[in-house]
Amino acid sequence: MLLDINAYIGHWAFRQLRYNTAEKLVTLMDKFAIDKAIVASINATLYKNVQSANEEIARETKEYADRLIPFAVLNPLYAGWERDLIRCKEDLGLKGLRLYPQYHGYSLTDKNGLKIIDAAAELGWVIQVPMTLVDRRQRHRWDLAEDISPAELETIISRRPNVKWMILNSYGIDIENLPSEAQYLIDIANPYYQTLLRKEIPRLINKAGTHHVAFGTDMPFRIPNAAIIKLELLDISEKDKDKIAWANAEKMLK
């Protein structure tokens, strides 16, 4: 079983994505035997009123409730986000929150960031943060978003260790800077995380433990099978592979 914690639906303004609707994403998942995926809206990166993107994703994923786990995206700088948050959970049936602070103009550690993190945590929601959405070396000239730094992520996880964190597309977080009681999962989508040769994933597992690592692909931006191969080649027990493949994420989502 594979549960991908790092997938998207929607239009990316700067490059055509081929599998960016719920229907197409599921065909891609079928091709690579990925059972379930957590998805959030790409449109929400640039919409001013991101709630529209949440309404869209709730509608679009309804038909695929057994495969897609829709997450909300909210911007704590925009009017009415507190009410939108409740509506996302209670009316739209969304299951967690993905934040794009680099596109919405706040920091995870400033008062706005803390406010929305605390509000989502109050609902018992998992909070996802993609460190990056596109390789900065190929960004569009209007895409000026800065990647979130490992230091910012280390700080927010340390300040809110009881929040259920899923950190996506990350690289460079120093596990030793995180409190031992922190609840977090780091996905293996970033191509700098390798199983072989430089062995970054085995090192991550050694430092953090298999219970802090999760399968994530970054589809449809990236090919999904890179993460699959990296997972398959890990020299760990099948039980530990299962934890990374799905069990850690499923446990956190409960």
Next chain:
Amino acid sequence: MRIDSHMHINGRNINWGWEHNDLIIEAADKLGIDKLAVSIPANRRFPMRDENPFDYNIPTMDEIRQDNDDVLAAMNRYSGRILGYCYVLPGYKESIDEIDRCLDQGMIGIKVYNQYKIWDPVFYPIIEKSIKEKFPILVHAGFATSPEEWDFEPNMSHAADFAYISRLYPEAMIIEGHIGGGGDWEWAIKHLREAPNIYLDTAGSVVDEGMIDMAVRELGAERLLFATDMTMESNVAKIMAADLTDEQRNDIFGRNFQKILDKRGL
């Protein structure tokens, strides 16, 4: 057959982040890669405006020879698995002799980095030699769209540079390095349509969905060469993920590069 056409090994002047070169072979075995064409461009750029050349360490000819000696040693140690590119900095007058020294000992081509654009006349003697002796030139390349990246590598060749040199030397076998090396790969592929003798290697840490499909659609599978440039698993995945026929996949994974080697009877 899988041949990684763009890879590196550790040498005395550089460690790329793994403990021992044995790990390359171990990884290749797990990924079904039969051979890897490697180089050691240990000193990879000229100093920038605000850097002191005395501090920066411009590669000397002696260091370049050391790098190439380390590749030759790896070719011997991992005989049949490691193929060697001769790294040269074209501005040195000794470069032609160094190419001869390396090719005489079994290297398969040359690797150049980002110190000069590929159309710089400093390259002409080397390109003419490559045509005469039928060896490929692998060039570090990219079209970074962020100003900070360009500041870092102001003379890095990009696809339009390759299109230009292609017109000057249509017989040359020139490989544009790592389409996934970080940069606008769609821009690069579109420019390379005008450069039929330029090959494109598939390496790089960018593993965007649709990249290889577009390259095959626009350039044809016969111009693509499988490569990893140290991002090994993801780059095997990249070729596996693309919508290709078995023939196309096999061409990219190894047959195209073998055809290049066959021209010199290697």
